[in-house]
Amino acid sequence: MTERVLLVDDEEEYLEIMSERMRARDIDVTTSTSAREALDMIATGSFDAVIMDFMMPEMNGIEALKAIKEKNPEMQIILLTGHATVEKTVEAMKAGAMDLIEKPADLDALSEKIKSAHNQKALIVAKKDQDRVIDMLKKFGM
């Protein structure tokens, strides 16, 4: 099954080239140049993962990450940053990021992370479904 990714960065040229390379690897990519637009896209679309730049205008990566996690706790979010300091990594992980990757990113390694995000999200959704069934069975006294 194809992985569905939302790639968010204010660098349009980066989005264009990165998405072309991802599509060549059979990844279904949607792009956005702002975190606010990305939030709207997540509300209406279905993605396995969001790959997002840490430093963006208006709303930075951490703020966007928290906003996404609040409404979509199962969403897997990978942050891209110019400099992955320990402080930044801890902040991102605490806020619920799946990973923090330093730019320039290695696409093969990133593709592996996307696959793992897809699997992780599928597991979370399956677990939710299972819990729902168990709740229903309990309601019927079974």
Place this chain on the structure above:
Amino acid sequence: MTDTKQTLAMDGARFFGEMTATISHEIKNVMAIVNENAGLLEDMVAMNRQGAPFPAERIAKVSQSVSRQIARADDILQAMNRFAHSADHGSEAVDVGETLQFVAKLADRLIMMHGAEFDMPTPAKAVITTTNCFFLTYVIWRCMAAAMAMPQPGAPIRVIAETTPEGPCLIFADMDKGEKFSTSAVSSLETEAIFEWFGARLTIFPEMGEFRVLLSEKRREE
């Protein structure tokens, strides 16, 4: 070293760090695009080995993208080099209006991240002062940062450099007028060591959405 001088030295080092950090972030963005272009070429070579023809138009686009990014990096590094040399002379003749433009360029990403925009018209007559270029850059940045800390007016903040009998003056105008003008965001500037060093005087006109910073020249020879 006096307390003020020590504070000023530390504030100056912090400012230097803030600017170099944002510059290095910009360089990383350039590198990321060049890296993806190189990766795209590698992908094309791999596809060619499997029998696909080389897409000449796409390759030309890659080349243009790399050239564009090299020019961008050169621009960033030239600004960084100028900034690095700004502390070379204790005191020198500096064009305040031109330094305003330079600070805006240097801190472009930080300004963009605040969602702010500055309009800096070139003064009809050059505002020349004799001072330390690094500290002038710093005091301008502190004023811009204070202006950005206010709710954004939705239109560019106008910054004008003017010569007055008491020294060069920076006017931050066209900021949101009335309720949205936060006097407290600006008034704290007066307590900063760099203001003391410049003997700077701050005047706020909330009803006009404006503040002025007069850079006294009494310390210019230090």
